[in-house]
Amino acid sequence: AVAADWMDVLGLSVGLTEQLDRLPALVADLRQRSLNPRMGVLLGGAAFQEAASAPHAYGADAICLDPGSAIRTARRMAMQVHAGGRDAPPVSHPSAAAAPDSDAAGSTGSGRQRAG
Numbered sequence: 001a002v003a004a005d006w007m008d009v010l011g012l013s014v015g016l017t018e019q020l021d022r023l024p025a026l027v028a029d030l031r032q033r034s035l036n037p038r039m040g041v042l043l044g045g046a047a048f049q050e051a052a053s054a055p056h057a058y059g060a061d062a063i064c065l066d067p068g069s070a071i072r073t074a075r076r077m078a079m080q081v082h083a084g085g086r087d088a089p090p091v092s093h094p095s096a097a098a099a100p101d102s103d104a105a106g107s108t109g110s111g112r113q114r115a116g
Helices: 017-033 046-050 067-083
Strands: 009-013 040-044
Touching: 009 017, 009 067, 017 040, 017 046, 040 067
Parallel strands: 009 040
Antiparallel strands: none
């Protein structure tokens, strides 16, 4: 879908910690295939409840652990894309981190932030 449709933000839910090893390659591939070179990548799911991680470790822009913070983060990322000021990593550098603001840096929803 990322190769056929313009996406401002792509959300991926990861259920098992065993899937995390393959995640950086998947995110890099999705960014490379995306029509939008500044597409934001938002991660969530049960795997991140168990494994403390920084979004840049997976080539993503944010990790959210609850639906509310995921929605706020996705909206903020999309607004930044439309405003032309989004600091998403370029396609050739998928491991760069997002700007360090509470939601875009990967808010856990509990007041804690993931290091970005």
